[in-house]
Amino acid sequence: MRKYYRKNLKLEPWQDPDVTPYLILENLSKDYEGVPILKNVNLEIYQEEFFCLLGPSGCGKTTLLRTLAGFEEPSKGKIYLNGVDITRVPPYERPVSMMFQSYALFPHLTVQQNVAFGLKQENLTSSTIQERVEHSLRLVEMADLAKRKPHQLSGGQRQRVALARSLAKQPQLLLLDEPLAALDRKLREKTQFELVNIQETVGGTFLTVTHDQEEAMTMASRLAVMEEGQIAQLGTPQEIYEFPNSRYVANFIGTINLFDGMVVDEKDDHLILDVQDFELPAAVSPAVSVPEGSIVSMALRPEKVHISKRFTKRDYNHVTGLVEDIAYLGDVSIYHVRLENSDKTMQAMIPNNIRASEGKITWDDQVFLSWDPSNVVVLMS
Amino acid sequence: MWKALKNIKNPSQTWTAVLLSVCVYAWVLPVFFLGFLQIIKVAFSEPYIQVPPYKDILTHFSWEAVEFKIYLANLYDLFNEKLYVYAFWRSIKIAGLSTFIALLVAYPMAIGLVMMPKRWQPSLLLLILLPFWTSFLLRVYAWIGLLNTDGIINMALMKIGLISQPLEMLHTDFAVVLGMVYCYLPFMLLPLYSTLQKFDWSLIEASADLGCRPWASFRQVMLPNTLSGIFTGCFFVFIPALGEIIIPILLGGSKSVLFGRVIWEEFFFNRDWTMASMLSIALLLVLMVPIYRAQKKGDL
Numbered sequence: 001m002r003k004y005y006r007k008n009l010k011l012e013p014w015q016d017p018d019v020t021p022y023l024i025l026e027n028l029s030k031d032y033e034g035v036p037i038l039k040n041v042n043l044e045i046y047q048e049e050f051f052c053l054l055g056p057s058g059c060g061k062t063t064l065l066r067t068l069a070g071f072e073e074p075s076k077g078k079i080y081l082n083g084v085d086i087t088r089v090p091p092y093e094r095p096v097s098m099m100f101q102s103y104a105l106f107p108h109l110t111v112q113q114n115v116a117f118g119l120k121q122e123n124l125t126s127s128t129i130q131e132r133v134e135h136s137l138r139l140v141e142m143a144d145l146a147k148r149k150p151h152q153l154s155g156g157q158r159q160r161v162a163l164a165r166s167l168a169k170q171p172q173l174l175l176l177d178e179p180l181a182a183l184d185r186k187l188r189e190k191t192q193f194e195l196v197n198i199q200e201t202v203g204g205t206f207l208t209v210t211h212d213q214e215e216a217m218t219m220a221s222r223l224a225v226m227e228e229g230q231i232a233q234l235g236t237p238q239e240i241y242e243f244p245n246s247r248y249v250a251n252f253i254g255t256i257n258l259f260d261g262m263v264v265d266e267k268d269d270h271l272i273l274d275v276q277d278f279e280l281p282a283a284v285s286p287a288v289s290v291p292e293g294s295i296v297s298m299a300l301r302p303e304k305v306h307i308s309k310r311f312t313k314r315d316y317n318h319v320t321g322l323v324e325d326i327a328y329l330g331d332v333s334i335y336h337v338r339l340e341n342s343d344k345t346m347q348a349m350i351p352n353n354i355r356a357s358e359g360k361i362t363w364d365d366q367v368f369l370s371w372d373p374s375n376v377v378v379l380m381s
Numbered sequence: 382m383w384k385a386l387k388n389i390k391n392p393s394q395t396w397t398a399v400l401l402s403v404c405v406y407a408w409v410l411p412v413f414f415l416g417f418l419q420i421i422k423v424a425f426s427e428p429y430i431q432v433p434p435y436k437d438i439l440t441h442f443s444w445e446a447v448e449f450k451i452y453l454a455n456l457y458d459l460f461n462e463k464l465y466v467y468a469f470w471r472s473i474k475i476a477g478l479s480t481f482i483a484l485l486v487a488y489p490m491a492i493g494l495v496m497m498p499k500r501w502q503p504s505l506l507l508l509i510l511l512p513f514w515t516s517f518l519l520r521v522y523a524w525i526g527l528l529n530t531d532g533i534i535n536m537a538l539m540k541i542g543l544i545s546q547p548l549e550m551l552h553t554d555f556a557v558v559l560g561m562v563y564c565y566l567p568f569m570l571l572p573l574y575s576t577l578q579k580f581d582w583s584l585i586e587a588s589a590d591l592g593c594r595p596w597a598s599f600r601q602v603m604l605p606n607t608l609s610g611i612f613t614g615c616f617f618v619f620i621p622a623l624g625e626i627i628i629p630i631l632l633g634g635s636k637s638v639l640f641g642r643v644i645w646e647e648f649f650f651n652r653d654w655t656m657a658s659m660l661s662i663a664l665l666l667v668l669m670v671p672i673y674r675a676q677k678k679g680d681l
Contacts, residue, residue: 091586098586165591
């Protein structure tokens with residue numbers, strides 16, 4: 001639903017030059033005991049975005065989030081929220097709310113009191129508090145359990161209460177630290193969509209941190225892949241999946257086949273690569289021009305590889321190999337094919353749209369792999 | 382305890398549990414329970430100048446009749462003798478004040494301890510506990526040397542010129558409370574430390590994020606979540622402080638009439654074992670009420 005809805009918009013905010021970013025991080029750096037955790041992070045996030053910071057553990061994404069919440073002070077750089085410099089504002093005065101990975105629910109308070117806690121710190125009338133608590137709890141479908149204590153709730157219910165508690169504050173920016181990490185797979189998938197729906201209902205700006213690329217791809221309007229305290233790539237999920245800008249990003253997001261080769265020729269906007277692992281040269285169509293003689297990586301998603309037991313004569317993009325492993329995942333199967341001329345394997349993903357078909361490819365079969373030049377991404381770094 | 386036994390599935394574990402509890406009861410029954418029965422008996426006996434200084438409750442025992450005499454004058458005195466009532470309320474006041482001050486001192490100490498790097502904590506804790514390896518009596522005596530009119534504190538203050546005449550510190554309630562706080566501080570500190578160690582500090586961050594200034598975070602989140610440690614620490618200080626005799630005798634001087642000291646004096650000076658026993662029972666009952674309540678609430 002969401003994707004169609006977004007298509008109807010004229011321009012995404014980050015494409016519109018008239019829209020000013022809502023949250024601006026300017027040269028943000030953070031050292032911890034001399035070790036740099038964040039290195040000159042520059043980031044602009046727009047209002048009502050569902051932005052995702054994605055990266056492996058230790059890449060600095062949580063530190064970045066904690067800096068935004070005010071728990072860590074940056075060593076250098078500035079944070080602007082809605083045009084206001086909040087770099088030195090203490091956490092209790094920031095119009096920012098955080099949902100903790102551990103949820104950090106107050107064990108001595110009921111669900112209702114937990115949600116009301118933040119509102120009681122502001123000078124609100126009790127009827128306003130009551131109203132907003134009820135609204136938040138209804139939003140996360142926890143109104144029935146308002147009288148329970150956190151220890152009487154399941155992990156999924158606690159997650160909802162934590163979300164309701166943050167939402168009740170009506171923050172200008174909601175930070176979510178691994179919001180779904182503690183949930184089991186089924187619940188996580190369901191909650192991903194719920195989070196997006198809630199964000200569309202309340203209309204706030206959400207910034208979430210995760211190490212799970214699937215989660216990031218599902219929820220985010222845009223995402224930033226982080227590597228060692230820096231942003232490796234910034235873009236929509238589709239941009240990052242289809243056009244990763246480095247080996248790191250390509251490897252981090254999904255599975256990808258990576259081969260190194262040398263540019264030997266350029267033929268009608270195709271580059272011809274000489275790849276040691278292939279018997280035939282590879283033809284690719286890069287986005288930028290690459291000088292002859294340079295070494296590049298070609299990245300190829302498994303679902304874009306065609307696998308067949310029949311040999312077809314081709315000039316490019318064709319390798320022979322033996323099926324070494326098959327991962328049957330139900331909806332798809334992933335074939336690990338050991339290439340004939342090298343010790344490397346290439347993965348090919350085939351949808352299982354026919355049940356137990358005749359002449360199925362199986363272990364130790366000789367197979368021929370081919371792909372379209374436009375499906376290859378050329379990586380320079 | 383039997384409920385706990387029922388929950389154990391493994392039979393060999395059950396036998397271990399039974400054996401262990403038998404050991405516990407084998408100790409508690411004769412040493413505490415039978416001893417306490419004896420005290421109850423003495424409390425309701427008539428005082429008499431002999432050895433031991435009371436008449437047995439059982440005056441006559443034969444196959445025809447059992448005669449016994451329950452002496453109630455002590456019970457009456459307990460509530461009507463001005464000295465006892467006065468000493469009781471004063472003890473409550475002094476012990477309560479000492480407990481409160483110990484809490485005020487120990488809580489920040491415990492917070493400081495748990496905020497230290499993990500590897501330093503055992504050594505720092507040891508540093509606090511080290512003085513308590515010396516004799517209790519010796520430590521109280523040391524305070525006399527500090528608090529005396531010609532003691533170290535007065536001398537130092539006069540040297541700097543802050544005071545011209547020595548302060549009367551020894552033999553005051555101030556000295557008694559000071560001594561109690563000093564002596565019982567570890568009993569407050571240790572439960573607080575162990576509770577605070579388990580405290581989830583992300584709750585403080587969460588409360589700050591929700592708009593709490595540091596003091597509000599402390600009051601609304603940290604305090605309610607460390608209540609069990611506070612209760613335990615307060616009991617551990619209040620209970621011995623209420624019956625304390627050495628500190629009031631040494632630091633409080635002759636005017637300091639506290640309940641523990643009254644018991645001691647009844648026993649040793651007046652040789653009235655029966656009244657001393659009655660007072661002991663009263664003290665025990667008074668202490669049992671809050672402990673029982675706290676246990677029911679699950680704080681201990």
